[in-house]
Amino acid sequence: MPKNKKPAGGRAAKNFEPRYGAKTSFQDRKRRPGTDAPAKPGSKSPNHRGYRAPEADAAPAKARWTAQERAGRDEARGIRSQARGGERFARPDRDAGARGRDDRDARSFDRRDDRPARSFDRSDRPARGDRPARSFDRRDDRPARSFDRRDDRPARSFDRRDDRPARSFDRSDRPARDDRPARSFDRRDDRPARSFDRRDDRPARSFDRSDRPARDDRPARSFDRSDRPPRDDRPARSFDRSDRPARDDRPARSFDRSDRPARDDRPARSFDRRDDRPARDDRPARSFERRDDRPRRTDGPNRSDWNASPARSAEHEQRVDVVHERLQAEAVDAATVAEASFADLGLGDNIVRALAGLGAASPFPIQAATVTPILEGRDVLARGRTGSGKTIAFGAPMVESILRAQAGKKREFGRAPKALILAPTRELALQIDRTVQVIARSVGLFTTQVYGGVPQARQVGALKKGVDIVIGTPGRIEDLLNQGKLDLSDVQIAVLDEADHMCELGFLEPVQRILRATADGSQKLLFSATLDREVAALVDEFLVEPAVYEVAGEDQDSGTIDHRVLVIDHRDKAEILGSLVDRDGKTLVFARTRAYAEMLAEQFDEAGIAAVALHGDLNQQKRTRNLEKLTSGRVNVLVATDVAARGIHVDDIDLVIQADAPDEYKTYLHRSGRTGRAGRRGTVVTLITRQRRRRMTELLDRAEIEAPFEETQLGDDLLEELAGRQLFDVTS
DNA sequence: GATTCCC
Structure with missing residues (x-):
């Protein structure tokens, strides 16, 4: 059922290895790539008619692949190479490392000449099984402007050949070419190196600020996204920090949570914790009468179905509504906090300095809003798109909290992690670590990434030595958890980034199991640019009277x-x-689809526009490398x-x-x-x-x-x- | 049916 239950290896084989990987020797008998041996007729058994004794030079049945061919096959996993069919194992034009650029250059020039205007025409190529048969049929009669352009653009693709390491044996010989070793992820041991992590690609919040929306021009938004447009996700509107206001006129945190029970006093939340909570309905309206003036999901015509799947049982609908109402009641705008420095918010000097180093001199609204409640130990729901300062909004107070909890204690070797950050993709986990690691290291805490697609050894090694913050994706985390190599029982703070996405089918259950493995009563922080009622399942089970924040956005049109x-x-x-x-x-x-992404990247590349792809059928090194190529500007087009x-x-x-x-x-x-x-x-x-x-x-x-x-x-x-x-x- | 997410 869950989408995550795909048969192992299914996708790679299905999509990208039809020619080499998926076929049996029978299917492939006509003519094997790299071989001129004719199809072998007849039976191999002397007892059958048509038996033919193997000829001396006939390829042995088993030795279908020479070492070289195997290498080529591995390379084919890289996808792009394989479309060429038997003609070659590695397309020289994409695998410059192995073949040399000359070969490649020549080839591409040829192509330009003999291919009139079919820049994107793939019709002359063998169809790849994995590609959607798309009609490139009528290419020939087209003007193909791209072709023209190619002349004046000396094929940017050439340049970029250099930085492509031989893509074949992906990982082994991958000459640390980009200077960025793939190992970045594993690198935990040597730790401080946050390798490519924090790289400057995060210049940080400079831009963030831009997406910071103005807040008060909007009515306090309900937590429920269903009745409103998710605007935060939009970038930009921003430079207007100017209109960002007004936080003062708001009763800044009037809803002072301080009168709420401190976390510790709260009943341990295990799963039963729900029972001790006041039922939503009978809860006193908390100060937020606001609730009433806010549009309810159900008020508006056509609104209620925003996020709803078409058919929802009345029962479910009811439940969701309740949850929604509750969330609404506590929703406050991020701007409730008046201008305050990070230090004012309670962060220590080292952390403040680290933030400054990241470009975060003073808090953005989402940060100003969430730091204090997080330090107080409250569960928090926050909506703010990536780039609005979300990462620091949970990362900085998380580090501060861990530090405080450990005050006076010595960091022990082999200590279990105190905090966990879950992200839906590996790239996002890496990106989060780039920021959080800097903050953590400033106070002597360690982070480690735990995600799939790379060998476990380093991750496990790091965990054995002891880390304070684990950042990763659900699959590998659960895997290590089950293997007993990751102990989350001491995790006091768990963060879900892109929380709504983490609640989708396929993610929800693993996430629930992981959260259940954290310490009882651990603090939960849910962040997303499009936080909506989809998180209800988690809120119900894991959060206690969460504070809800969001960064209000401007109108969609004003960006x-x-x-x-x-x-x-x-x-x-x-x-x-x-x-x-x-x-x-x-x-x-x-x-x-992955296949289409791959195909487009290849198409662009062949037209002389350097492009790389990013999708789940690439190995992690390629994923990381391809994304980095866009970030660094070595390539201008990423198809994902x-x-x-x-x-x-x-x-x-x-x-x-x-x-x-x-x-x-x-x-x-x-x-x-x-x-x-x-x-x-x-x-x-x-x-x-x-x-x-x-x-x-x-x-x-x-x-x-x-x-x-x-x-x-x-x-x-x-x-x-x-x-x-x-x-x-x-x-x- | 596709996209993420352990080997």
């Missing part, structure tokens, strides 16, 4: 993001995409699945293209939130076909985004404008 929807003919899609990505700024392209939709933090992406429209408004918001940062202009272009107009309109309504729909043909100036204009906007 620095220009949203455009291009209504296109499906047959033009490949070329339109090609012409859109043929530009100078950083471009992030979202595709619905929704693995990159949330949390990925590259500050200067100025164009987000949705090659496939998202199905959910939340996805739209998260994807588009990858651009428009740092006060820059950003554009989000979504390609749809005519049939999808209605669905798209509805989705944009839910997201409260206004975007013109424009019928677009292949040679339209609009495409030039969308691709080219970015350049001027950014540089101006």
Whole structure:
């Protein structure tokens, strides 16, 4: 049932190894790659008709692969190489490391010459099994503008060959080329090195600030997202910190939680804890009469179904409503806290200095709001998009709390972690660690990453030595937990980043099991840009009278993001995409499936536009490396699945293209939130076909985004404008 | 049906 129960290895094999991995020798008998041996007819058994004694030079049945071929096959796992079929094992043009650039260059030049204008035409290539058969059919009669352009762009792809290590034997020989060793993750032992972690790519909050929305112009928002548009997710609106106000006029924390029972006094929460809590209904309206003036989910027509799945039992609906109401009651705006420094909020000097080093000189609203309650030990629900300072909002007070709890005690070797941070993707876990590790190290605490796709050894080694904060993804964490290599029983603070996503099918149960493994009564912090009632399941079980905060956003329209929807003919899609990505700024392209993401990256690359892919069928090294390539600017185009939709933090992406429209408004918001940062202009272009107009309109309504729909043909100036204009906007 | 998430 859960999506996470896919058969092991299923996906890689299914999608990307049809030719080499999935076939049996029978299937492949016609002509093996790398071999000229004809198909072998007849029986191998002397007892059967047609038996033919093996000829001396016939390939032995078993020795199907030479070592070299095997290497090639491994390489094929890297996906891109495999489309070429038997002709070669590794495509030289993508695997420069092994073959040398000359070969590759020559090849690409050839291609330009003999391929008239079919820049994105893959029709001449053997179809890959894994690719959706897309019609590139009519490419030939097209103008292919990309082709023209290629001339003046000396193939940027060449440049980037250098930094691609031989992609084949991925991990072993991977010459630490990028200077960033993949090991980054394992690296815990030598710890301090937070390796690539904090790299400057997090210049940090500089941009963050930009996304900080103004807050009080809005009515206190209910926690329930259903009746309101998730705006925080949008970037940008920001530079207006100016209108950020007003925090003063708010009864700053009037809802002073101080009168609430300190955490310790609270009944131990185990699962029964729910029982000791006052039932929602009979709880006294807490100071927040606010509750009443706020729109209730159920008030508005068409609102109640925002996040609801179409069919929900009345029972469930009821439950959700209750939860919702409760959350609403405690919702306060982040701006309740008047301007205060991090030190004022209770953070120690070392941490304050570390924050300054990260570019966080003074708290952003979400931080100003959440630091104090977190230090008080309260459970917190907070909505604030990545980049609004969320990571520091939970990271800094978490470190401070651990420090206080350990005051006077010596850090023991082999100590169990005191805090846990869960993220939905490995990349996000890495990114969080880049920030949290800096803060933790400033006071002598250690963090370690625990996520899949890399060998366990280093992670386990680090845990054995003893760490204070574990940051990771659910799968590996649960795995180590089950193996007895990770002890969460001493975890006093657990954070769920992208909490709503972590409550989706496939994530929820592992997350619940992990949280149950933390200390009884441990503090829970749920953060997300689109926090909604989807977290109800966790709130019910694990949170006690949570404080709810959010960073109010401006209207969707007021941001620095220009949203455009291009209504296109499906047959033009490949070329339109090609012409859109043929530009100078950083471009992030979202595709619905891994195979399509891979295919698009390859297509762009072959058209002379250096591009890499990011999706779950790549090994972790490639994932990390490809993302880093975009961050560092070695490549300007990244084609990703929704693995990159949330949390990925590259500050200067100025164009987000949705090659496939998202199905959910939340996805739209998260994807588009990858651009428009740092006060820059950003554009989000979504390609749809005519049939999808209605669905798209509805989705944009839910997201409260206004975007013109424009019928677009292949040679339209609009495409030039969308691709080219970015350049001027950014540089101006 | 797709996307994350242990080997």
